Amino acid sequence: MIKKLLLMVIFLISGFIYSQTQYKRINSSKLKQEREIKIQLPRNYDENTEKIYPVIIVLDGDYLFEPMAGNVDYYSYWDEIPEAIVVGVNQAQTRVMDSFYDNQTFLPSDTGANFFEFLGMELLPYIDSNYRTSRFSVLAGHDLTANFINYYLFKDEPLFKAYINLSPELAPEMENWLVESLNTAQSKKWFYLATATNDEPSLKEGSELLDQQLKMIDNANLHYKFEVFQNATHYSLVAQALPKALESIFSPYRPINQKDYDTEIVNSGISPYDYLIDKYETIENNYGLELPVRLNDFLAIGKALEFNQRWYDLEKLGELAIDHLPDTMLGTYYLARSYEESGRSKKAMRTYQNAYGQQEIAFITTDFMLKKAEKIKEDFGY
Template sequence: MIKKSLTLLFILFCFCGYSQKIIQKNLESTFLDSDRSISIYIPEGYEKDSIKNYPLAIVLDEDYMFDIYVGNSILFSKKDKAPKQIVVGVSMKDTKGADVSFNRNTGELTASAQNFYTFIRDEVLFYMESTYRTSPFITLVGQGYSANLISHFLQEDTAFINSFICINPSFSDFIGGELQSYNLPKFGREDNTFYFYTNNSTSFSPEKQNKINQVQKGLSTLGIKNFNVNNDVITTSSSISAMSEAIPRALTKVFEVYSGITKEEYDKYIKELAPLDAISYLENKYLEIEFLFGTNLGIRESDIYAIENIIIEKENGDRLRDFGKMILKIFPSSPLGDYYIGKYYETGKMIKKAIRQYKIGYGKMDPSDPNADAYYENILRLGGQ
């Protein structure tokens, strides 16, 4: 009871915080032969920057999934764990679940569900991309039978969905054969990154747990390059709790490349790299962030410091200049690039060049920056005035 109350309070708090940024629209649909209500969340700062693009999340079951997802997206962006997102919630028909129904004997989508599928693909997505500044990174979110519908988007010949988030999925009995019939290796041939998240839970029936487990195991064995399968098991006695836990856990996985370098990432991918490889890793990380999410972060200082020891301690520090040049390439306004180039010259006893580079870096700093005086000490130490 306490957990449910806390979840409800969180949702209400988030709703109060962003309700003024919600746009309600009735979208006319040729495929549904009617209007369909959608809710659009525009992140803070969207109007102030006319160039920046934002990842797009399409959330089904809008009545209760939209608020939870938007609340989590705000929290993750404020904590610098994910980019700000544009989120569109799509209302669903309650009558017998017509929007997500499928043939119980074959697993194929019914005519009404196929129409809704096409509405999402050809009308909702088109409207959002033509009306708002969206980046190429697109997420689909659904729960229960909506998650089953989302899995059908894997069959598309062109891989245009980056992230499939299936919460508390109610897959058809034919999900295994359907996945095998899709050309999933196509994802590995794309110069892009894809995620498929699904959660199991101890709150589900044994039959449902077994079905999800089979899907998770089957996808995990494929080992497709660029196609990240994220299997999750949530221990709880409530499917509502499982849903509220699954969304932030899914966002953590889907946007892991966006986050700063963690100890786990460092130990797994960076620790044993040679200096040039470590520099390339960091450069590619931020180029991928800009490509996927439309966000030019520069480079987080924490990530620079994360690989600093590799650059300084390996190969006698001979790669310090390469390190500085990489930083200046991605983050030209940062004094850190000039600092590492200056340090390279100082290590090589090229004092005049070192002083000059330190002065260039110092010139980029705000005098009120608490680190400015310490930075200037490099110039004084070498006798530069």
């Protein structure tokens, strides 16, 4: 276990060598001062000039930026989440003033109101103007700042889609406001809440009471996740919660795995092809990302279609593979298999033969395809 943790730490540290971290000072008219921010750009950001990225803004950037940036770099390296632009807002000397709310209205006031406007009216537009961003943005905070990020949910059209609450120090009425806002949300929202068994008692109790209310909400637009980390403290829970939060928010993005295959695809009764189309439409609708279908996902869906003998859908998968991987044999193979199993043997033979000169891919080789064609020729005497 220790060796695995050490390897992960080494990987996270080395990831910063390949990712790009920038340190900037933004002159804010709302705050009437400069603010320090850190920006980690994805690997190969400069080379991928057409690619756009979600934005993750991290309050308490003095200590939350590095663990968030490291996790984003690590998980996106393995394509478990999309690559993202991570922005840390340093608040070492200002977090109490930045999180200030009125003692009567319990809403951001004075320095808190100014900071609220800085994030929404200055920082986020600055990132959108200077970097290639998608329409999906995440906001994360810890105790005081975790409470603060939730105020954005009370706007008619919230600027942020996802909220990571790490042991929030909830203001009075915040629980009721959150329940009302998330219960009536008209667009998709992601809300992650975490505490720990050894968290500050009042914060743990507040999080658990909030969870009791939020888990009762019946709103298809709300994606809610609550976790209590065993034996963790108010500070150590951060290291465990950040990867879980990212997994929860971006779960539809990840490639199809064995669990998905067994429970949602091959034995579900729905068409695996429809599952694939819906998956990539969900990625685009949720995160604003037009993602090419991964080879892994093609292979999983193709296997399921063959297992369930859905030959017409396999033909559609072949056409889709030709669109996404036009120079490879993948689409040709799926088309030929669908023709072969649906009684169009001569067309299948010719399609297998058409693979000659195309790029080999996965298990599909030139020799494999020509042998399939030859077998049909022998069987039917063509």
